[in-house]
Amino acid sequence: MDGLSNISTIKEILSKHGFTFSKALGQNFLINPSVCPRIAEMGNARPGFGIIEIGTGIGVLTNELAKRADKVAAIEIDERLMPVLAETLSEYDNVKIINDDVMKVDLHKLIEQEFQGLEVAVCANLPYYITSPIIMMLLEQRLPIRSVTVMVQREAGTRLCAEMGTRDMGAVTVAVNYFSKPQLLFNVSRGSFMPAPNVDSCVVRFDLREETPAGVLDEGFFFRTVHAAFSQRRKTLANSVASGMSAEKALVNRAIEQAGLPASIRPEQLDMQQFIAFSNELLKIIK
């Protein structure tokens, strides 16, 4: 069904089904008609691709994906939206709706079952209460996917797409750069949603790396080090890691020195290779 981003169409559909928005589920639906076609086009929705969508709402983005890609598997947690989607997506035979929590769906199995012979990408206007867990779950599982294109809060997008070694970066910046090449695509104002959230948004794309950076001795330890490094803003790497990992500061200082870094360095000053070198040295010293 076209015109799904038109406010009067949305209101008519929602009132017909007696639907009321759930704040807890992050239900802010898109009402700006130019946004979904752009997400679909920049998110690899095209022939030869199967698309996983997370959080359909009434199906405004699902429509644009189904028009362009070979197949769409759309996961929506809210059972109340099932009859709405049956109506708004009735003209497509290439859409499969999965009524479940995306964090509980076996995505490897879904891809194997639904997307045989297709390349795969993820596109979504994410529920904001669970943005980082969803992105990390998609990246960490090493799914056979080409890209993840998602709408997130502007502030989250800035952090996710920050250059390594700059002030805006955080633990999540290191993690997304480890698995992918992140890119900020475009900004979306709060007025593009109903109900309007109290923050602006942006669309970001993660192009997954075929190989993650080489040389990491222990991936689990590497990510523990990164999380500890950013656990206390504005502290030195030595102080944050010593307290975040309950390690002796003298040992952390030795690892910093052996990685060839200055003692006073702050976590946001490290690039990927320096984080890897530091975590490897720390592993050798304290494990």
Ligand code: SAM
């Ligand atoms: N795609 C629609 C749009 O752009 O208008 C809706 C986007 S809305 C920001 C987020 C959607 O994600 C809601 O429909 C909500 O019910 C759904 N959702 C929330 N938590 C979810 C979860 N854990 N798994 C799957 N869907 C979820």
